[in-house]
Amino acid sequence: MDDLGLATWPPEPIGTGRLVLRGSEARDRTTFIELLASPEAHTYLGGPRPRDELERTTPEVPERWPGSLVVDLDGAMIGQLLLRRTPEHHRPAVAGMVDLGYLFLPRAWGFGYAAEACAAALGWIDGVLPGEPVVLTTQTANARSMRLAAKLGFTEVERFEAWDAEQWLGMRSTAVPSG
Secondary structure (H helix, E strand, O other): OOOOOOOOOOOOOEEOOOEEEEOOOHHHHHHHHHHHHOOOOOOOOOOOOOHHHHHHHOOOOOOOOOOEEEEEEOOEEEEEEEEEEOOOOOOHHHOOOEEEEEEEOHHHOOOOHHHHHHHHHHHHHHHHOOOOOEEEEEEOOOHHHHHHHHHOOOEEEEEEEEOOEEEEEEEEOOOOOOO
16 A cells, blocks of 8 residues: 555556656656756745755656656656645644645746646546545745645645745545535
8 A cells, every 4th residue: 555545556647638647767867856956946845956966866767656646748757746645743634634746847837737737636536535635735925836726726724834934734625425
């Protein structure tokens, strides 16, 4: 079982109109390094990691663990989605819930790819874990991420201080009607 309580990971590739969500492959290594070293992509995430360190430590097939999905456009990685259980120490009110995270290369910003990929991941979660609430955390200063959270149907649970910035925690509930 993986962290989401599923028997297998990664799932079969998840296709959208323009994108494919899939497990990582060796061909993604260079892009993972670029993504993790990008100052722009990490503006609200504590800053980038040093490229030389990433070159030394990134495995041949990077981020190949349950909950990590590559966002692929026309056969090339443009971002990453993360689906994990919120740890107990993070925010007790949402401990154990599925947490959606995402990170895209700056050159992929502004085309709706994050919304498309996140909506597909949420649809997949709805199919394999019906009724499972999903949470998302972002800095309130990250206007793009705040807009995306609202577009995806997340509503505010709380705001809190962490990493020297105000954080926003939202939840998307997909309660299955009884009947």
